[in-house]
Amino acid sequence: MGRVPNVTRADIAQAVRNPLAFIAERWTPTQRTVQQAALISLVMTVLIVVTGGAVRLTGSGLGCPTWPKCTDDSLTATHEMGVHGAIEFGNRMLAYVLSAAVGWAIIAARSQKPMRRSLVRLGWVQFWLVMGNAVLGGIVVLVGLNPYTVAAHFLLSSALIAVAVVMWQRTQEGDAEPRPLVGKAVAQLVWFLVAAAALLIVVGTVVTGAGPHAGDSSDVPRMGVDWEAVSKLHAVLAWIVVTLTFALWFVLKAVDAPPGPLIRTRQLFLILLSQGTIGYVQYFTDLPELLVGLHMLGSCVVWIAVMRVLLSLRERPLTTADLPAQADDSRLSAV
Numbered sequence: 001m002g003r004v005p006n007v008t009r010a011d012i013a014q015a016v017r018n019p020l021a022f023i024a025e026r027w028t029p030t031q032r033t034v035q036q037a038a039l040i041s042l043v044m045t046v047l048i049v050v051t052g053g054a055v056r057l058t059g060s061g062l063g064c065p066t067w068p069k070c071t072d073d074s075l076t077a078t079h080e081m082g083v084h085g086a087i088e089f090g091n092r093m094l095a096y097v098l099s100a101a102v103g104w105a106i107i108a109a110r111s112q113k114p115m116r117r118s119l120v121r122l123g124w125v126q127f128w129l130v131m132g133n134a135v136l137g138g139i140v141v142l143v144g145l146n147p148y149t150v151a152a153h154f155l156l157s158s159a160l161i162a163v164a165v166v167m168w169q170r171t172q173e174g175d176a177e178p179r180p181l182v183g184k185a186v187a188q189l190v191w192f193l194v195a196a197a198a199l200l201i202v203v204g205t206v207v208t209g210a211g212p213h214a215g216d217s218s219d220v221p222r223m224g225v226d227w228e229a230v231s232k233l234h235a236v237l238a239w240i241v242v243t244l245t246f247a248l249w250f251v252l253k254a255v256d257a258p259p260g261p262l263i264r265t266r267q268l269f270l271i272l273l274s275q276g277t278i279g280y281v282q283y284f285t286d287l288p289e290l291l292v293g294l295h296m297l298g299s300c301v302v303w304i305a306v307m308r309v310l311l312s313l314r315e316r317p318l319t320t321a322d323l324p325a326q327a328d329d330s331r332l333s334a335v
Helices: 009-017 019-026 031-057 079-111 117-142 147-170 184-210 227-254 259-284 289-311
Strands: none
Touching: 019 079, 031 079, 031 117, 031 147, 031 289, 079 117, 117 147, 147 184, 147 289, 184 227, 184 289, 227 259, 259 289
């Protein structure tokens, strides 16, 4: 058994006053630990989006009919509420797991030595996005799954994914000024790609809001737009994103760009083809729930791949000063 740290009253007071600083003084994570914490936060964000889709696709959106409690009389789902209550309440509980993952990422970033304030800020941005989306999720329930609030809920999750991707990427880089790897014209093309992908996601939420999967077995109002027309617009935007991606790959090859942007662009192109295949199959097979769920997962993966293409256009090499001191992550050092 290891020696038990000698914790004084002053230590307890400090821990209560500033727990992050207290932990940082007694623990130094390795670079790998910080990267893993950021990656776990990203994976959990995608997972909660997918499980949120499962809530809707199983008709469990009002499995817990109120918020923040599950019912007026119970904080948790009850046996009488059946499987829908269990699914909806389970998704709510995953929000706490996501909060813990984001908290772990913040703690790891705050405990690095030297501390990298940019990473800590990105962690806190994630935290407040999670809190905001939790409140918005509650509003979705209170307004009876209004499709506009459901769309906003998904879009805020997409913003959270973008920040999580940036933090994960930054854990693998240094803090020096970024050095561009491509010219301004190529960078502008990528920004057009990012804008088109963002618009594709926004229109995708309208397709969902006007479509048949309302999230509940009762008659939930849908967005007042022509579902067929907005679905075709979504498909056109998808082809625009695919075309921009192919054009970017061609330009990168022509200017003899470094392998990083080329690899990321090729990955995005393959992901887009897979996502497009799922989209067309679900359209022509009357939107089976399983394929719709896979398409939602694909939307997250596409957005991650787009962000990774954007972040691959510059480099910030790690230096010795950026690396935290090596430490044993399995224990806290004694005071």
